[in-house]
Structure formats: C-alpha cells, structure tokens
Amino acid sequence: MTSSLYSHVQGDEQAPLRSSPVPHTATLFQGAFWESRLQSLREQTLPAIYRHMQQDGHFTAFREDWYAGMRPIPYVFWESDISKWIEAASYSLATHPDAQLEALVDEAISFLLTLQQPDGYLNLWFTQVEPEKRWTNLRDYHELYCAGHLIEAAVAHFQATGKRKLIDAVCHYADYIDATFGVEEGKRRGYCGHEEIELALIKLYHVTHEQRYLRLSQYFVEARGKRPPHYFDVEAEQRGEKLADFWASTYEYNQSHMPIREQHEMVGHAVRAMYLFSAVAELARELNDESLYETCQDIWEHLNSRRLYITGGAGSSEGNEGFTSDYDLPNSSAYAETCAAIGLVMWSQRLLQLDADHRYADVMEQALYNGVLSGASHDGTSFFYVNPLESYGTHHRQLWFKCACCPPNI
Incomplete structure (x- = not known):
C-alpha cells in the first residue's frame, strides 16, 4: 500500500492537487x-x-x-x-x-x-x-x-x-526487450496482448x-491499437491463421481496438484494462501529458458510472472475464475477478496522485474492502478467483487454482 502527501498549486484553485507517493516502509x-x-x-x-x-x-x-x-x-x-x-x-x-x-x-x-x-x-x-x-x-x-x-x-x-x-x-x-521492440528500423512494432x-x-x-x-x-x-496494419493481424497472418479465428472476435478484449488516446469507454478483459490504465496514469504523471490524463479520466468515469459493481467489482461476464454493456451488472453471475479489484485499487491510487478527487479514494476503499479482501479467507489460506454478489451456497473459496493468478496478487 502507498500513502500520499498533497500539495496545493499556488494561485490556481482549479489546478489538480498533485501528490507524491510515500513508500509502504514509511507507514x-x-x-x-x-x-x-x-x-x-x-x-x-x-x-x-x-x-x-x-x-x-x-x-x-x-x-x-x-x-x-x-x-x-x-x-x-x-x-x-x-x-x-x-x-x-x-x-x-x-x-x-x-x-x-x-x-x-x-x-x-x-x-x-x-x-x-x-x-x-x-x-x-x-x-x-x-x-x-x-x-x-x-x-x-x-x-x-x-x-x-x-x-x-x-x-x-x-x-x-x-x-x-x-x-x-x-x-x-529489459535491455533486450528494448532492443527488440520499438519504431526504429529493424525492431518489432508489437505489444503484449x-x-x-x-x-x-x-x-x-x-x-x-x-x-x-x-x-x-x-x-x-x-503503439497499442494503431492501424494500418494492426500488429495482431500481422502476427496472425505470419502464423498462417485466419483473422476471423480470434476467439474473442474483437480487439476490445485486450484494449487494442483503437489507439489509447481515442478510447473513452471501459471495454474488454477487466484485469488487462486495469493494468493498462494504471500505466497510462503513471505515464501521464511522468510525462506531464494532459491527453493521457484526460483519457484516464474519461474511461474511469465511464467505469464508475455505468460498469462497476457496488462492491468495486469490475467485470460482469465470465465469457471475456470482463465488461459487456452499460449497466449489465447481474448479481449471481458476476465475475468481478479478485485481480481486477486489485488493479482498480492500483489505478485509482495513481489517479488520486494526479488529482486529489475524493471519488478516486472512495473507489479505492470500495474495491479494497469488498473486492480485494474478499479474495482471501481470514486465515489467508483459501481464495476467491471470482466474487459474485449472490450465491445459493455453492460458491466457496478454494485452496488453489490451476490458473492461480489471484492468490499471489493478493
């Protein structure tokens, strides 16, 4: 966890309240x-x-x-x-x-x-x-x-x-990856799914x-989502695959359906999205990039107002482990992956550092206490991968999963 120290920008009451993180060792x-x-x-x-x-x-x-x-x-x-x-x-x-x-x-x-x-x-x-x-x-x-x-x-x-x-x-x-990917001649133009x-x-x-x-x-x-051509299309053709064979059928699944600055809605796989926009918020801060910050604001607002559970759960569908349409938030079939709640805390915390808007802190707390802590039993030895809001007594924490991304993330 990270705390923050807030400082006002002198002479401009409308300016965001920027903050600097405090290491968890100082708390x-x-x-x-x-x-x-x-x-x-x-x-x-x-x-x-x-x-x-x-x-x-x-x-x-x-x-x-x-x-x-x-x-x-x-x-x-x-x-x-x-x-x-x-x-x-x-x-x-x-x-x-x-x-x-x-x-x-x-x-x-x-x-x-x-x-x-x-x-x-x-x-x-x-x-x-x-x-x-x-x-x-x-x-x-x-x-x-x-x-x-x-x-x-x-x-x-x-x-x-x-x-x-x-x-x-x-x-x-990292040096090898840097030598492999980029816009320079001889480098791959790719990015991760x-x-x-x-x-x-x-x-x-x-x-x-x-x-x-x-x-x-x-x-x-x-580079994400830029066309033409779309990098994942190029890859698929090189593997001899038909473009229509992609199981998710849309690049919204991995947020590469359009360039990042053109995105305004929360779509696709929830964990992927939270990790991406946590990085976008960090870059907005490091580069003082107002456009990236506005992208984060738009998408966070869309999530918070239309696609977020009251528990801070993110992602309503098991099919794509993510988002479907506005206000589609069923209780019993809610996916609300634990990793997505963790990612939402990470993203909201970074937005809070960019602007001390209480809503970011509210959602951090909402997701932390209801979506993250629920992911582990009180004794810390069994876990939820998904967190539905309604159960008939059949949904229980498990000791482990074959796809065990959530336990070590908690």
Whole structure:
C-alpha cells in the first residue's frame, strides 16, 4: 500500500492537487483489523502459496529435460505466479525480516534465473517448451506479461534487500526487450496482448533512472491499437491463421481496438484494462501529458458510472472475464475477478496522485474492502478467483487454482 502527501498549486484553485507517493516502509499499520490481516499474510498466505506452487509443479515442470507429454504440464504463464510471490514476499521482508522466508525467495530467484539466455531473454516456456515460437504470438501468449511481473518482483526485491542478483538479470532482459521492440528500423512494432509490462517498466525506471525504460513503456502504450496494419493481424497472418479465428472476435478484449488516446469507454478483459490504465496514469504523471490524463479520466468515469459493481467489482461476464454493456451488472453471475479489484485499487491510487478527487479514494476503499479482501479467507489460506454478489451456497473459496493468478496478487 502507498500513502500520499498533497500539495496545493499556488494561485490556481482549479489546478489538480498533485501528490507524491510515500513508500509502504514509511507507514505503520496499527489496530486489530489490518494488523491481523498482514500477520496472516506473512505467516500463512506466503508459505501456503509457495507450497501450492511446489505441489503443482511450478518449480519442476520446466526442467531442462522436459519433453512434450511429461507431467506436470506447465502453463505458459506459470512463472508469473512465482514472480508475484517473490514481489509479495519482498514487500513483507522490507518491514518484517524473516531469514526462512528470505531463503525461499532466494531459492525461487535462483530457479527463475537458471534459464536466462546470453542475450538476456528470460522466459521459461519459450526457452524449455517452445523456443522456436519466441515473440510469435504476443496477442495470446504472455511473454511480455510474464516479463512485467518479473520486473516488478525484481524492483520489490532490490528495494527490500539491496541484493542485485535479480535486478541485474532483469535489467539485462529489459535491455533486450528494448532492443527488440520499438519504431526504429529493424525492431518489432508489437505489444503484449495482456498488459502489465507497461507499468513494470515505469517501476524499473524509478529505481534505475534509465530513461530508456520509461520510453519503452510509452512506446508499448502508444503503439497499442494503431492501424494500418494492426500488429495482431500481422502476427496472425505470419502464423498462417485466419483473422476471423480470434476467439474473442474483437480487439476490445485486450484494449487494442483503437489507439489509447481515442478510447473513452471501459471495454474488454477487466484485469488487462486495469493494468493498462494504471500505466497510462503513471505515464501521464511522468510525462506531464494532459491527453493521457484526460483519457484516464474519461474511461474511469465511464467505469464508475455505468460498469462497476457496488462492491468495486469490475467485470460482469465470465465469457471475456470482463465488461459487456452499460449497466449489465447481474448479481449471481458476476465475475468481478479478485485481480481486477486489485488493479482498480492500483489505478485509482495513481489517479488520486494526479488529482486529489475524493471519488478516486472512495473507489479505492470500495474495491479494497469488498473486492480485494474478499479474495482471501481470514486465515489467508483459501481464495476467491471470482466474487459474485449472490450465491445459493455453492460458491466457496478454494485452496488453489490451476490458473492461480489471484492468490499471489493478493
């Protein structure tokens, strides 16, 4: 969590109240409610998630001798679960040193770095399982998404421990990505189908002060949805696929249906959207870009007034794990993914730093207390992936999921 300090702009009562973030290490949580929650996270949730990842094969499925058909069969995005766990554990270590937890973090980091390639590339699936398909399907596969979570883990770990092993490896990877993507001749014009790296690169810029990472984040945001041609169309044709075969049928699903500055409505996959617009808000701040800020305002207003549950839940449909039409907010079939609520807190917090409008704080609190905290049991060992507002007694928290993005995110 992050606190903010507000400062008035002298001589202009209409100017936004800009703020600067305060590190979570500078805050102290007291009182039974939050203190018990954070204690549960440290003592129960982090160890439980690590055990589940071990049992599920996260650390064994990517062996160097892996071959097709060997079990456990890995998921293309499994490593992002490990990265998110490292990030969460690092936040805990920053305020509550724990030698046993730190040893597990070091072990997880060593595992992730085992397969880093000489050029800096660091992705487990496309090194061990399908190396020939590197960067061939940014729309559907999660290469840059996984890179983003790895970057965020590295930043958190470096800030918590001062150790450079992971941050140095990640900078090598980010340099490779920067050399691969962009508008310059010889570079790919692509961007990820699941947004995340845009926000992560800004965090990396904050700790390294390397302008290239900020510019790369800006590129990924600005390139999204530009035509002609649409990058995902080009990719599909290169893979020999028909454009009509895209299961979602619309690029609204991943917010690439039009350039970012032309978007005014909240559409598509909810988690993707929250991560994207968190990055857009960060870029608006870093670049002092009023157009990006106005885009964020328009889309946040559309979400808040027409497509957000009273609980702060975002995304009404299981079909696209996201948004449908205005005011389509059924209770019993609400999707309201836990990760989307987390993303909404992140986005609203960044908008609050741009302008101290109480509505951003209200929605942060709304989503945090109703959409995020509901994602984990009080003892921190079972989880909700989705959060319907109505149940007939059949919806219960689970110990784990095959697609386990939410538990480590909490």
